[in-house]
Amino acid sequence: MIEKERVTISDIARLAGVGKSTVSRYLNDGSVSPKTRAKLDAVVKEYDYEPNRFAQSLKKTTSGMIGVVVPTFASFSLTEMMRGMDHVNQDDFFLTINTYHDAKRQVEAVKQLAQQNVDGIIVMTGQVTDEMTAALEQVSVPVIVQGQPSTQFETVNVDNQHAGELLLPLIADGEPSDVLLLGVDPSVDYNVGQVRFDAIIKALDGKMKRVYTSFERNETIEVMRDYLATHELPKYIIAATDIIALGALAAVQEQGFNVPDDVKIVAFDNSPAAEIVTPALTTVGFDYFVLGQWLYRRLKDLSQAEPVLHDPMLAGSLVRRTSW
Amino acid sequence: MIEKERVTISDIARLAGVGKSTVSRYLNDGSVSPKTRAKLDAVVKEYDYEPNRFAQSLKKTTSGMIGVVVPTFASFSLTEMMRGMDHVNQDDFFLTINTYHDAKRQVEAVKQLAQQNVDGIIVMTGQVTDEMTAALEQVSVPVIVQGQPSTQFETVNVDNQHAGELLLPLIADGEPSDVLLLGVDPSVDYNVGQVRFDAIIKALDGKMKRVYTSFERNETIEVMRDYLATHELPKYIIAATDIIALGALAAVQEQGFNVPDDVKIVAFDNSPAAEIVTPALTTVGFDYFVLGQWLYRRLKDLSQAEPVLHDPMLAGSLVRRTSW
DNA sequence: TTGTAAGCGTTATCAC
DNA sequence: GTGATAACGCTTACAA
Numbered sequence: 001m002i003e004k005e006r007v008t009i010s011d012i013a014r015l016a017g018v019g020k021s022t023v024s025r026y027l028n029d030g031s032v033s034p035k036t037r038a039k040l041d042a043v044v045k046e047y048d049y050e051p052n053r054f055a056q057s058l059k060k061t062t063s064g065m066i067g068v069v070v071p072t073f074a075s076f077s078l079t080e081m082m083r084g085m086d087h088v089n090q091d092d093f094f095l096t097i098n099t100y101h102d103a104k105r106q107v108e109a110v111k112q113l114a115q116q117n118v119d120g121i122i123v124m125t126g127q128v129t130d131e132m133t134a135a136l137e138q139v140s141v142p143v144i145v146q147g148q149p150s151t152q153f154e155t156v157n158v159d160n161q162h163a164g165e166l167l168l169p170l171i172a173d174g175e176p177s178d179v180l181l182l183g184v185d186p187s188v189d190y191n192v193g194q195v196r197f198d199a200i201i202k203a204l205d206g207k208m209k210r211v212y213t214s215f216e217r218n219e220t221i222e223v224m225r226d227y228l229a230t231h232e233l234p235k236y237i238i239a240a241t242d243i244i245a246l247g248a249l250a251a252v253q254e255q256g257f258n259v260p261d262d263v264k265i266v267a268f269d270n271s272p273a274a275e276i277v278t279p280a281l282t283t284v285g286f287d288y289f290v291l292g293q294w295l296y297r298r299l300k301d302l303s304q305a306e307p308v309l310h311d312p313m314l315a316g317s318l319v320r321r322t323s324w
Numbered sequence: 325m326i327e328k329e330r331v332t333i334s335d336i337a338r339l340a341g342v343g344k345s346t347v348s349r350y351l352n353d354g355s356v357s358p359k360t361r362a363k364l365d366a367v368v369k370e371y372d373y374e375p376n377r378f379a380q381s382l383k384k385t386t387s388g389m390i391g392v393v394v395p396t397f398a399s400f401s402l403t404e405m406m407r408g409m410d411h412v413n414q415d416d417f418f419l420t421i422n423t424y425h426d427a428k429r430q431v432e433a434v435k436q437l438a439q440q441n442v443d444g445i446i447v448m449t450g451q452v453t454d455e456m457t458a459a460l461e462q463v464s465v466p467v468i469v470q471g472q473p474s475t476q477f478e479t480v481n482v483d484n485q486h487a488g489e490l491l492l493p494l495i496a497d498g499e500p501s502d503v504l505l506l507g508v509d510p511s512v513d514y515n516v517g518q519v520r521f522d523a524i525i526k527a528l529d530g531k532m533k534r535v536y537t538s539f540e541r542n543e544t545i546e547v548m549r550d551y552l553a554t555h556e557l558p559k560y561i562i563a564a565t566d567i568i569a570l571g572a573l574a575a576v577q578e579q580g581f582n583v584p585d586d587v588k589i590v591a592f593d594n595s596p597a598a599e600i601v602t603p604a605l606t607t608v609g610f611d612y613f614v615l616g617q618w619l620y621r622r623l624k625d626l627s628q629a630e631p632v633l634h635d636p637m638l639a640g641s642l643v644r645r646t647s648w
Numbered sequence: 649t650t651g652t653a654a655g656c657g658t659t660a661t662c663a664c
Numbered sequence: 665g666t667g668a669t670a671a672c673g674c675t676t677a678c679a680a
Contacts, residue, residue, distance in 0.1 A: 050439050052382070052441070054378050054441060063378070072403075078397075082397055246600055278601070
């Protein structure tokens with residue numbers, strides 16, 4: 001860590017024997033004579049000049065930073081979306097805030113990002129509370145919400161409705177009462193807790209069983225233990241996420257049941273975990289890498305151009321393995 | 325998204341009928357009379373004033389941002405460390421750059437962060453290349469390296485040497501030739517690829533088998549397939565990470581072998597994946613959440629105070645499950 | 649093409 | 665305790 005005092009645009013100007021604005025032009029538009037350009041090339045290289053971002057941003061009122069609010073880092077869909085965003089990123093920095101699934105921290109995050117003068121905000125969330133809506137309305141830069149439908153804000157989502165329809169053939173022969181829907185409270189995550197099941201609920205005329213748990217595997221194990229202690233083993237378990245399915249799997253296996261012979265399990269997400277358990281999970285996969293690319297591109301679009309017609313939805317597909 | 329033109333410190337001053345510097349003092353030190361304070365309280369609240377960070381940073385030459393260079397987001401240790409950092413974070417923002425295990429991007433990331441005027445940089449890496457060293461030397465803010473030993477830079481690490489010693493009792497009775505070390509090339513990650521095995525190699529006098537793979541489960545499956553096609557099944561497999569162990573597990577199971585009866589497997593990290601596979605993995609766990617806290621605290625220390633004596637190391641512990 | 653000068657929104661100095 | 669005034673490093677009219 002070497003102390004090197006910063007060389008400024010004035011220094012460069014003086015050293016090159018030109019004016020500040022010439023240096024500025026040299027760095028930006030580029031309307032300079034070949035002669036001065038050459039001189040500046042040399043000086044800038046020699047002194048390893050880097051413009052001060054704060055000064056630049058103070059003038060330009062744009063920061064080159066995009067705020068990202070995420071509910072957790074420990075999630076396949078999240079890391080894939082971020083990878084997608086990185087993949088198409090031009091030269092923005094991502095200022096990411098992890099809210100740990102906390103609605104209050106989520107609101108705080110938006111306010112903090114706004115104060116940091118980010119050029120746009122991407123919010124990944126299961127829940128857009130009223131406070132959140134209020135906070136997002138205050139923001140003066142483009143905002144995209146991922147994870148929930150919204151009429152107020154731009155959204156980019158996977159098509160959860162369609163994903164649920166993909167499972168219809170699987171339960172075509174079964175009795176509604178054979179089916180257990182294992183998900184989260186819709187008020188916590190409407191897309192995951194409700195929309196993924198909509199088609200199934202409609203097909204079964206609401207006559208299936210339904211249990212709520214959290215996104216955690218361990219908690220789901222508890223929930224399923226309790227359920228199995230007081231109910232018959234269902235023939236089919238449809239879990240809202242792979243992780244939830246993992247909990248159900250562990251719970252039924254510890255009771256000595258066989259999957260898929262005694263009970264079949266299907267889930268959503270197609271995360272790596274689905275492949276490593278025994279039996280491997282049949283699950284509806286989404287290309288979150290592509291979704292991440294959409295997110296970034298959409299945000300950049302909003303920063304510049306005309307409003308777009310409607311919010312894009314990414315279709316998933318059923319990946320058949322051995323759990324169903 | 326409502327357009328609200330920013331209200332500046334001058335606006336507040338004018339509206340409150342005081343000078344700019346009084347407002348500034350009000351916002352910072354606080355040496356103002358009760359009367360003006362009350363007036364400013366009101367005005368600031370009414371107009372919802374927020375200071376412009378760019379202007380502040382331009383003056384103060386500090387940004388409130390900490391740069392974090394990570395090799396991937398899709399890793400338990402990484403997400404836990406970030407959680408630890410968040411947990412003790414005072415009010416810094418993390419500007420995180422994912423390098424996707426690419427040494428070149430890693431160097432780029434450091435340079436970019438330096439240009440962003442971050443107040444410090446935390447580098448998580450398996451590999452400190454010469455270019456990386458050069459880049460880090462250019463940086464004028466505190467730097468901490470996590471993941472590799474270093475004599476030049478401050479480090480905060482788990483104690484990989486000690487972690488390897490923890491496995492010595494497991495192989496005390498075995499023949500050296502029964503043991504397969506399954507890891508990564510030390511030049512790719514010295515700590516994970518070499519130091520974790522040091523104690524074992526010494527104890528076995530270098531007479532065990534050793535195979536290199538990558539950090540990927542799928543690639544490890546391939547590597548192990550090839551290995552098993554040309555070698556006898558080892559009695560013991562010691563994998564450098566849980567994910568690598570997962571690959572080995574899948575490869576031996578697809579050959580019909582039983583774990584732990586035919587071959588025992590142990591690994592390092594104690595990630596959630598270790599719990600969900602069958603059989604569950606015996607593995608050396610580290611408290612990466614605590615390590616993350618250390619990282620942040622250490623960086624803040626370096627920003628202010630005296631140099632510290634030596635770089636801290638966090639001990640791991642053996643978590644026994646059924647794979648060994 | 650070039651340079652001068654006036655800001656951008658803060659903080660810091662220093663008389664009052 | 666207060667308020668001009670001068671920076672901080674850059675961009676951008678505007679004149680030359």
